[in-house]
Structure formats: structure tokens, C-alpha cells
Amino acid sequence: MKYEQLEGGGSLCLRIETKNGEETKPQVGEKSFASSLPPQTSNVTTGMADMKMIQEIPLHQIDLLDETFSVNFMPDLRSLRSSIREIGLIQPVLLRKRKGAFQIICGFRRISILRELGNDKLPAMVFEERERDDLHLFIVCLHENMMARGFHAVEKAIALEKLIDYFDVDRSVIIQSYLPLFSLEPNEKILSTYLSLARMEEDTRRYVLREEVSRSNIRILSALAPDDRIALIPFLSSLKLGENRLREVLTILDEICRRDRVGLKEMIHRTEIQAILSREELTPVQKTERLKRVLMDLRYPKMKTLEEGFEKMRKALHLPAGVSLNHSPYFEGRELEIDFQFQSMEEYRSFVSSLSSLADKKEFEEMIQGSRIRSTKFEIRNNLK
Amino acid sequence: MDLKGRFARYSEFGFYLNCMLPFRIEKIYLDEKAEKDWVTQSLLRSLPGVPVERVEDKRNLIKQSLHIADPIGMGKRNLLVTHFYGRRLKPCPGTSRHICCGYHVINAVTNCTMDCSYCVLQGYLNNPFLTFYSNWDDLLREIEDFLSMKRNPLSRLGTGELSDSLALESIFPVSQFLIPFFAGRENGLLELKTKSAMVDPILHLDHRGKTIVSWSLNPPGVIREEERNTASLEERIGAAEQCQRKGYPLGFHFDPMFDYPGWEEGYREVVQSIFERIDPKGVIWISLGGFRYPPKLRAIAKDRFPDTRIFSGELFPGRDGKFRYLKEIRTEMYRKMVEWLREVDSGLFIYLCMESREVWEDAFGWAPENSSHLNYLFEERVKRFL
Ligand code: SF4
Numbered sequence: 001m002k003y004e005q006l007e008g009g010g011s012l013c014l015r016i017e018t019k020n021g022e023e024t025k026p027q028v029g030e031k032s033f034a035s036s037l038p039p040q041t042s043n044v045t046t047g048m049a050d051m052k053m054i055q056e057i058p059l060h061q062i063d064l065l066d067e068t069f070s071v072n073f074m075p076d077l078r079s080l081r082s083s084i085r086e087i088g089l090i091q092p093v094l095l096r097k098r099k100g101a102f103q104i105i106c107g108f109r110r111i112s113i114l115r116e117l118g119n120d121k122l123p124a125m126v127f128e129e130r131e132r133d134d135l136h137l138f139i140v141c142l143h144e145n146m147m148a149r150g151f152h153a154v155e156k157a158i159a160l161e162k163l164i165d166y167f168d169v170d171r172s173v174i175i176q177s178y179l180p181l182f183s184l185e186p187n188e189k190i191l192s193t194y195l196s197l198a199r200m201e202e203d204t205r206r207y208v209l210r211e212e213v214s215r216s217n218i219r220i221l222s223a224l225a226p227d228d229r230i231a232l233i234p235f236l237s238s239l240k241l242g243e244n245r246l247r248e249v250l251t252i253l254d255e256i257c258r259r260d261r262v263g264l265k266e267m268i269h270r271t272e273i274q275a276i277l278s279r280e281e282l283t284p285v286q287k288t289e290r291l292k293r294v295l296m297d298l299r300y301p302k303m304k305t306l307e308e309g310f311e312k313m314r315k316a317l318h319l320p321a322g323v324s325l326n327h328s329p330y331f332e333g334r335e336l337e338i339d340f341q342f343q344s345m346e347e348y349r350s351f352v353s354s355l356s357s358l359a360d361k362k363e364f365e366e367m368i369q370g371s372r373i374r375s376t377k378f379e380i381r382n383n384l385k
Numbered sequence: 386m387d388l389k390g391r392f393a394r395y396s397e398f399g400f401y402l403n404c405m406l407p408f409r410i411e412k413i414y415l416d417e418k419a420e421k422d423w424v425t426q427s428l429l430r431s432l433p434g435v436p437v438e439r440v441e442d443k444r445n446l447i448k449q450s451l452h453i454a455d456p457i458g459m460g461k462r463n464l465l466v467t468h469f470y471g472r473r474l475k476p477c478p479g480t481s482r483h484i485c486c487g488y489h490v491i492n493a494v495t496n497c498t499m500d501c502s503y504c505v506l507q508g509y510l511n512n513p514f515l516t517f518y519s520n521w522d523d524l525l526r527e528i529e530d531f532l533s534m535k536r537n538p539l540s541r542l543g544t545g546e547l548s549d550s551l552a553l554e555s556i557f558p559v560s561q562f563l564i565p566f567f568a569g570r571e572n573g574l575l576e577l578k579t580k581s582a583m584v585d586p587i588l589h590l591d592h593r594g595k596t597i598v599s600w601s602l603n604p605p606g607v608i609r610e611e612e613r614n615t616a617s618l619e620e621r622i623g624a625a626e627q628c629q630r631k632g633y634p635l636g637f638h639f640d641p642m643f644d645y646p647g648w649e650e651g652y653r654e655v656v657q658s659i660f661e662r663i664d665p666k667g668v669i670w671i672s673l674g675g676f677r678y679p680p681k682l683r684a685i686a687k688d689r690f691p692d693t694r695i696f697s698g699e700l701f702p703g704r705d706g707k708f709r710y711l712k713e714i715r716t717e718m719y720r721k722m723v724e725w726l727r728e729v730d731s732g733l734f735i736y737l738c739m740e741s742r743e744v745w746e747d748a749f750g751w752a753p754e755n756s757s758h759l760n761y762l763f764e765e766r767v768k769r770f771l
Contacts, residue, residue, distance in 0.1 A: 187453070188454030258697045259694065259697035260646070300699045302713060303699055303711055306713065330702070330711065332701070332703055333704075333741075333743060
């Protein structure tokens with residue numbers, strides 16, 4: 001697409017050309033634009049491609065409430081604002097003539113800043129009311145935004161949802177043609193993830209954007225009931241969770257709730273969790289650490305009991321400093337492991353002598369016998385033998 | 386009657402069968418190479434009205450299918466008829482550093498019309514389609530060759546590892562071929578493992594005790610939540626009862642067992658329900674196996690079954706990389722099950738599936754020396770039982 005400023009009759013014109021340089025004629029009433037022209041090839045979109053006059057439009061004639069073509073979500077206006085303040089508007093906005101007021105096609109952010117700065121008119125290219133169908137104009141808007149600034153995750157989600165729900169584009173066309181436009185892999189799962197994001201509550205979407213939540217975590221959030229999500233977001237916001245921690249916390253919470261058949265809200269309001277969250281002297285990182293420990297204990301109660309039992313016995317042995325005693329990973333085997341490091345013969349002798357005295361300790365023997373004792377409690381004979 | 390004759394007679398009923406199927410085949414993908422096989426032709430006759438698409442390159446079909454949202458779900462409704470090149474009879478892969486029973490797996494069909502949230506096939510098969518291999522004669526030859534080598538005094542073979550043994554019986558009589566085939570073999574024993582209740586087609590067969598029909602069982606709540614498109618517990622036990630009346634040795638597999646609040650009551654009731662209707666003397670073996678899964682299953686199953694509760698237990702990676710319940714939990718489950726089963730009949734042959742020596746010892750107070758020892762115990766059991 002090529003923008004070219006032409007001098008003509010005292011007004012500025014903009015020529016929009018197709019890729020191969022040919023101008024295309026506007027096709028009024030064109031219906032299935034998306035299915036005939038996948039968005040990747042549609043610089044073209046611009047199928048409007050004729051010369052558009054840049055006109056000065058009074059701001060009060062623009063319908064600011066009509067968001068049909070907007071995909072904005074939490075726009076960051078800072079740099080655009082300072083640029084407009086410094087050098088004015090470089091790129092005219094796109095509007096469509098409507099009875100009573102102009103409809104914004106592209107330029108929601110620019111218009112909002114110009115208003116804020118007290119301008120009363122702005123340069124715009126204007127489509128006639130029936131010059132192009134809605135879908136065509138939406139694609140123009142997507143392309144223009146894509147080139148100018150790109151979209152963040154929530155905006156992609158809003159755009160995809162609009163394509164399906166408002167512009168009635170077939171899912172398969174969206175997967176094949178529009179997902180790649182947003183640099184997304186063309187598959188159903190990705191589309192479903194983004195659609196679920198678009199349909200989440202405002203606060204959840206804000207959280208997703210602020211914390212740059214990954215697609216896999218968005219999927220976990222989307223599986224929750226809206227009420228649970230509403231309860232969860234302030235809880236998550238008070239912690240310091242990276243991508244993996246967030247997944248871990250969400251997964252653990254979900255698994256406890258499923259196991260105990262309790263709601264997430266109820267779970268979050270447990271006293272031991274609230275006790276951590278309410279401690280104002282703790283930093284978000286400290287809260288996260290403590291919370292993780294509580295959640296792990298709730299999630300793996302038997303493991304916790306085993307660990308505590310082992311730790312109690314280990315302490316009773318009064319091992320010399322520098323010697324560690326470990327059980328097998330996850331208590332799967334019966335073996336115990338003693339670990340020590342030494343630098344001199346003297347140190348070695350001292351370790352060995354204190355370790356050999358372990359054999360006389362009742363606690364140590366109990367520890368070794370631990371799992372065997374448990375197994376022989378049940379005297380079950382098996383006729384396999 | 387030869388195989389073709391038997392099938393021709395069977396497929397006359399195709400239309401009726403197709404109307405009665407407990408699942409739906411939406412489309413048949415027919416590999417050109419399999420088109421002329423008599424098995425394929427008969428299979429097509431038994432699924433009238435199902436659209437057929439000829440496939441030149443099945444690899445392409447499979448590759449494309451992997452891009453859709455739920456290839457596994459799709460695969461369960463779409464049948465691929467093709468050839469299998471290579472060995473279709475293999476030792477059960479078992480799992481490293483655990484005691485395994487020395488079973489052999491017959492690959493007649495891959496995938497299954499049922500849909501269990503924990504099914505390992507979801508992460509194991511790289512072809513999501515329900516796949517029927519039409520070079521059937523090659524398979525029978527392979528089994529024949531294997532048995533004639535007489536490597537073991539008695540080999541146990543089964544079709545229930547890569548599919549459910551009876552799931553597709555209504556569209557192709559796999560078991561109706563295999564049961565008479567094994568009836569005439571001295572050193573081979575066939576085990577059909579199922580979660581269905583579709584035993585009618587096999588009841589009339591002359592099995593001579595060489596086919597064991599076995600059911601994988603779980604409490605009704607677990608079946609309802611985690612084993613989609615399968616028969617209820619009542620139906621499974623009812624089907625087992627019918628088979629027992631026809632003299633089939635029965636097997637039961639409490640595998641996978643799940644740890645959930647109330648598991649004790651759940652499994653105890655299953656044991657009671659079985660033996661209210663089944664004579665324990667006709668049960669050749671019972672296996673126990675706690676839920677275990679390879680790491681990659683988790684994401685797949687959670688995606689396909691967002692409401693599943695199977696991952697809520699205390700599961701940790703084991704020596705073979707698979708996740709299992711904490712040993713304490715598994716041994717507790719096994720001990721209790723053994724206790725309840727022994728109360729019914731102290732002579733029941735109970736074994737653990739893919740467990741370590743330690744767990745055997747903790748659960749039973751002793752353990753087989755190794756996998757071959759367990760295999761020997763099976764042979765002895767069969768000798769005494771038959
Ligand atoms: S019945 Fe067996 S093969 Fe079929 S889905 Fe369930 S676990 Fe998998």
C-alpha cells in the first residue's frame with residue numbers, strides 16, 4: 001500500500017494503491033469481502049484505493065459513542081499524545097458519513113487526544129455511507145492499526161470476537177486468514193483461547209494485559225466460572241507471580257477445589273490464605289512464597305505428613321553440621337541417603353565416627369525400618385506365592 | 386466356514402447394526418492400498434450410509450487432522466481403514482524398573498470409540514483416527530507363527546491395549562474371529578479387556594476356556610465422570626454374568642484406581658456388586674493398578690476434559706518418569722482391596738500392574754523376584770484354573 005500526497009485544487013489528497021500498483025475500483029455493496037480476499041493479501045483493502053480527499057471535519061459532528069470499529073482496550077496514549085502535541089496529527093483519521101454524524105472507522109485514539117487537547121476539528125478521509133460494507137471497513141481499520149502500532153492480546157481477542165459475532169465471518173476463514181494477520185498460529189485452539197479472553201470480565205482482561213498472562217494461563221482462567229474469576233483477580237493482583245508461578249497457583253487452586261468439591265471463592269477465603277494476604281508488612285514476593293507453602297500443604301496433605309514425620313526423626317538424630325540425610329524422591333523407595341563433604345582427613349574421620357554412632361540410635365533404626373514396619377502391620381497372605 | 390464366509394454372513398446385518406451402534410462413525414477414510422481387501426469390503430457393507438473418502442496418502446490426512454482443535458475427539462468418530470506394515474504382535478511395553486506380567490499385545494485396531502479422560506492413547510498414538518487394519522490375514526498368520534514357536538508354555542495375548550477389545554465388535558467381528566482361533570491353540574490364551582457390555586456377539590462361540598473376558602472396573606461416580614461412552618458398572622457386571630454363564634473365564638481389572646475422598650466406600654461397593662452376581666471361582670485373575678500417567682498426558686487430558694478430577698490426587702513422578710500416587714496411598718489402596726477381595730474368596734489370584742518390588746512387598750508382604758517370576762505364576766494359575 002502506498003500513501004502519496006498529491007497537490008490538487010488546494011487540498012491534500014491521499015492515493016491508496018494495491019500491492020501491484022493498480023488502483024482498484026470501489027465495489028459498492030460488496031458482501032463477502034473476507035472470504036474472497038484474505039486479509040494478508042488485502043493491502044488492497046484499500047480496495048477503496050481511489051483517491052480520498054482529506055477533509056477538515058468538526059469534532060462535534062463525530063459520533064464518539066459508536067465503537068463498531070474499535071478494538072481499543074486500555075490504550076496507552078502517552079507517546080501518541082506527546083507526538084500530537086509536538087507536531088500535530090500526521091495521519092488523517094478514517095470516518096464514514098452517516099445520517100446525523102460521522103462514524104469512526106479508524107483513529108479512536110487520535111480523536112480522543114485531539115478532543116482532550118481542545119481541538120475542534122481534525123483532518124479525515126471520509127467514506128460515503130454505502131461506499132463499503134462494514135466488514136471491509138473493519139479490515140481497513142485492522143490493517144491500518146496493525147501497521148501503525150500493532151495489537152496487544154486483548155485487542156486481538158476483541159477484534160476476533162467482532163469478526164465472528166458482529167461481522168459474521170466464518171470460523172474457518174478466521175482461523176486460516178485472520179489469525180496469521182495477528183501473527184497467531186492458525187488453529188482452532190488459539191481462536192477459542194482469544195475468544196474466551198474477549199468474553200472475560202473487564203478486570204480479568206486488565207489483569208491479563210497488565211501481567212502479560214500467557215495463552216496457557218488464559219486458558220486456565222477461561223475454564224473458571226465468571227464469579228470465581230471475579231474473586232480471584234484481586235487475590236492474584238496482590239501477589240507477585242511470574243508466568244510459571246501463576247500457572248502453578250492456578251493449577252493448585254483448581255486441583256484442590258476439584259478434589260474437595262469446593263468453590264474457588266470459598267477456597268480463597270480460607271483463613272490461612274486470608275491471614276497471609278492481610279499482612280501488610282509483607283511484600284508481594286513474601287506473600288507469594290508463604291501462600292505457595294500453604295497451598296502446597298493443602299494440595300499434598302499426605303506428603304506434608306510424611307515430610308514432617310521424616311524431619312522430626314532427622315532432628316532427633318542430632319546429625320553433625322555438614323551432614324544431610326535424605327529420603328528417596330517422593331518417598332518412592334526405601335533407601336536413605338547420607339551426604340557430607342570434607343576437605344581433610346581429620347574432617348573425614350570426624351564425620352565417619354559420628355555417623356557410625358548413628359547405628360546405635362533407636363531413632364535411626366526406626367527411620368530405616370519405617371516403611372517396613374508400616375507394611376508388615378497388615379498381615380495379608382497372597383496365594384500367588 | 387472360512388473367514389470371508391463368516392464375515393459375509395455377518396455383514397448382511399450391517400444395516401441393522403449400524404442403526405444400533407452405541408457410537409457414531411461420521412466418515413470412513415479409505416486408504417487406496419486397502420481398498421481391495423475383503424475385510425475392507427465387508428466392513429464398508431456393515432456401515433452403509435457412512436460417507437467414504439478415498440485417501441491416497443494417509444500421512445497427509447493424519448498430518449492435517451493434527452491441526453484441528455480436538456484431533457483425538459475427531460478421531461473417535463472417523464474410521465481410517467488401512468494396512469499395517471510391521472509387527473502387530475508385541476510384548477506389552479510394561480514400564481522400566483517395575484515388575485510386569487509378560488503379556489503380549491495384539492494390534493488389530495488402534496484407538497477406541499470410548500473416551501476416558503485418563504486414556505494413555507491420547508498422548509501415545511500419533512494417528513488420532515480410529516484405525517482398522519484390513520490386512521487381517523497377515524495378523525492371524527503372525528499370531529499363528531508366534532504361537533507355533535512355543536516360546537512360552539503358555540502365552541497370554543490381548544487386544545485391549547491399543548483399543549477396547551469389544552468396542553468395535555459391532556462393525557467388525559474382531560473377537561468373533563479370534564475366539565475360535567484361540568480355542569484351537571494349546572499354548573495361547575486370549576484376553577479381551579473391555580469397558581463395554583456388548584457381549585451378545587461372542588456368547589454363542591465355542592471358546593473352550595481359551596478366551597478370558599475381562600472388565601476394567603471403577604465406582605459408578607468415576608465411570609460417570611471419567612469414562613465417557615462406556616457401559617455403566619451395572620451393565621459391565623451384567624455382561625460378565627452372561628459370559629460366566631457361557632463358561633468364559635473372567636478377569637477384572639481395578640486399573641486405573643483413583644484416590645479421591647470416599648474411594649474406600651466406592652471400591653468396596655464395586656467389589657460387593659461384582660460378587661453378588663459373579664461366582665469368584667470363575668474369576669481367573671484380578672489386577673490392581675493405581676492411576677499413573679506419562680507427563681505429557683496431563684495437558685492433553687486437561688484440555689479435552691476441563692472438568693476432570695483425575696489429577697487432583699497426590700501424584701508424583703516415579704522412577705520410570707510416570708506420575709503415580711504417593712507410595713503410601715497406593716499401598717493403602719492395594720492392601721484394602723486385597724483385604725476386601727480375600728473376604729469374598731481367599732483363593733482369588735490378585736496381582737499388581739506395573740508396580741515396584743517395594744510396593745508388592747508393602748501390599749502383600751512378599752513380591753515376585755522379577756517379571757519372569759510373575760509370568761511363571763500366571764502360567765501356574767492358568768494350569769490350575771483351566
Ligand atoms: S476404553 Fe480403554 S482404549 Fe478406550 S478410551 Fe477408555 S482407556 Fe482408552
